[in-house]
Amino acid sequence: MAVSMVFIMGMLALVIDLGLAFLSTGEQQKAADAAVYSSGRLLPVPIGNTAKVNQIKNSAINYASLNGFEDLTQDDVILGKVRNGQYTEIKVIVDNSVPMYFAKIFGIDYLDLSRSAVAKLSPINRTTGVVPIGLTKEEIESRIANNNLTHVTLKYGVHGGSTSFFGALDLDGQGGGASDYRIWISQGYAGEISVGDILLEESGNMVGPTYQGFDERYNACTHFGAQVGGSGCTAEDFEPSCPRIVKVPVYSFGTDKKTVVVEGFAAFLLENQTNDGYITGSFLNMVSNGASSGNNVGEGTEGDFGLYNLILSE
Ligand SMILES: [Zn+2]
Known part of the structure; x- marks a missing residue:
């Protein structure tokens, strides 16, 4: 009787300790998930940029601490997951030594437990807030291949066979005209646009509404001292939610020369514009809101033009 009581008490003690340890792993997992998800918004990070590497690591440490x-x-x-010289994945390991109460009888004072979480970038293939100016897949692919992505003109190109297409798109297919167009430029289109969607070309180059809409956006930056004489967001330092950054559709031409097919999305930081409709700025690699296929950066053939969402991958 006495011997079996000791055995039963021992088992009970272990069950209680392991139960407490199990509760701890739930907290560890939550902290790891929060850390990768919050700090992951700073991805991608250039591998040689010590300041940005430290920034994202410290951000993860801070969120785990919170x-x-x-x-x-x-x-x-x-x-990890280096693509084009940039890290596109972040992993956080949260270790914990859980003190044992009853298992001490058996000489076990602590149980070391480890939990981790991983978040990675994946190219966006469906999103809201797109502006009605895009560029061809051909053009951006050549820019990516030649690393010619900063301080460039977002082109108002006339494509073969048409003299009235300047790169402007009619996002709702209703032919809304200039006032819709200005709102889409300044605030982004409220509806969702997906890879594979067919959009109508907007005839005319919409110079006036484009100028007004972009002016509103440019002046709405509140980061890096923009409102007190500072530079505001630049290609080197930017806040991903900044109004100066627009989501532009990347497309290929439809067979009928009146439509385009969406191939993906890019992020473009406005830097300057002229009153005859030319916009200059820089393409960025960054995290935004939207849905993705779950593909890794640079994986597969379609849709990776620098605009990503962040997904928990483990
Ligand atoms: Zn800004």
């Missing part, structure tokens, strides 16, 4: 785990070091934050 979730109750204050002992993370930079070694617990691992950047």
Whole structure:
């Protein structure tokens, strides 16, 4: 009787300790998920840029700390999946030593538990807030191949066979005209646009509404001292939610010369414009809202033009 009581009490003690440990792993997992998801918005990060590497690692450490785990070091934050010289994935490991109460009888004082989370970038294939100016897949692919992405003109190109197409798109297919168009430029189109969607070309180059809409956006930047004489967001330092950054559709021409087919999305930071309809700026690699196929950056043949969402991948 006495011997079996000791055995039963021992088992009970272990069950209680393991139960407490199990509760801890739930908290660890939550902290790891929060850390990768919050800091992952700073991806992608150039591999040689120590300042940005430290920034994202410290951000992950900070979010883990806000979730109750204050002992993370930079070694617990691992950047990976390098594409085009940039990290596109972040992993955070949250370790914890859970003190044992009853298992001490058996000489076990602590149980070391480890939980981790991984978030990665994936190209966006469906999103809202797109502006009605795009560029061809051919053009952006050549820009990416030649690394000619900063301080460039978002072209108002006339394509073969048409003299009235300047790159402007009629996003709702209703032929809304200039006032719709200005709102789509300044605020982005409220509806969803997906890869594979067919959009109507807007005839005319919409110089007036484009100028007004972009002017509103440019002046609405509140980052990096923009409102007090500073530069505001630039290609080097920007806040991804900045109104100066527009989501532009990347398309190929339809067979009928009146429509285009959406191939993906790019992010473009407005830098300057002229009153005859030319816009200059820089293409960015960054995280935004939207849905993705789950593909890795640079994987497969379609749709990777620098606009990503962030997904938990483990
Ligand atoms: Zn800004």
